[in-house]
Amino acid sequence: MPNSRQPVSSYERYRLSPSEYLKLLLRAVLxxxxxxxxxxxxxxxxxxxxxxxxxxxxxRRNALIAARKRKLLLAFREALSLLAASLSAGYSLENALRESLCELEVLYGPASLIVREFTYLLRQLEMNIPPEQAVDDFARRSGLDDIKTFAGVLRIARKSGGDLPGIMRRTSEVIGDRIQIKEEILTLTAARRFEQRVMNVIPLFMILYVDFSSPGFFRVMYETFMGRIVMTLCLATYLFALYLSQRIASVSLWESS
Structure with a gap:
């Protein structure tokens, strides 16, 4: 198992823990x-x-990757707001990162993704690695456009010697608004996604209800060759419907970020 204090080497890959694998396996067996x-x-x-x-x-790795990215991005929105506030208070970039890290540990816990990343950023700064290079590495590993945007803005601001606190504050507002829009879309479509999950299981319960309420009604479907062919076609149609409903109801905001 990786060290809980070390950053994730790449957010585009996901290694299932034994407990996660067993949980998903049990679901698949059922x-x-x-x-x-x-x-x-x-x-x-x-x-x-x-x-x-x-x-x-x-x-299920892609879904877990998307969920982890979403969790990281939501925490990053809060981290960016804290960083902008510390810079506006007159802290240097390194001290602002350190102050933000203390707040993030309180909010998310010492083993959270964002705390691990900020700890690693500070460690790189202590090794005299330029801040923009350290943030670029974080953005590359995250694979998230909003973090890449922040890295690009920080790099330009450092090179131009502009008003870093003002630039970071404006960047925090813009990126925060983008993330908020994504969250609102997910909230608005949550009811539809729940309805889709309910509709997915209704055909199975209908078959079970008819079979138990009228024993022998489906006997011909299980005891004859033609019946098994029909049920196989029904299964294939049902699986295709499941796939299609997931494609329609899913919002790929976090996979494409």
Missing amino acids: AAALFSFVFYRSLFCFLLLLPLALLYPLT
């Missing part, structure tokens, strides 16, 4: 058992789906 029962009533089909269940946790 889904395989449900699909096998609803569509085939076959233990053999369940065993065939098990290898896919083992691979399912690996397919």
Whole structure:
């Protein structure tokens, strides 16, 4: 396991912890058992789906990467506001980073992503690495456009010798507004995404309800060759509908940032 005080080497990659893998694996096994029962009533089909269940946790990496990026960006918005306030109070950039780090440890805890990144930034400054170079490294590893924008502004401000506190304050406002718009979009679409999850499970419950309320109603679908073909087509259609609904309901703000 990586050191909780070390920064993430790249936010474009995600290493599943054993607990995360087991949690996702359990979810996949339960889904395989449900699909096998609803569509085939076959233990053999369940065993065939098990290898896919083992691979399912690996397919969730992109979602986990997007969630981690979102968490980092929301914390970065607060960090940038604290940094701008410290600079406006007359602190140097290094002291402003140090003051911001103390506040961030209180807000997010010492093991949080943003605290680890700011700790690493200060460590680089203590090794006489230019601040703009250290922030560029953070922006490159994060893969987030808003952090890259901040790195570019800081680099230009340092080279031009302009009003760094004023520039950082304005940059903080602009980046904060952009992040706020993304959050508002996610909030507005939250109800639709919840409805999509509910609609995804309704077909399964309908089949189970009819089967339990009218025993033998679907027997021909499980005991004949043509019935199994029809159920296979239904399963394929259902899986395609799941994929399509996720594509429609998803907002890829954090994956593309």
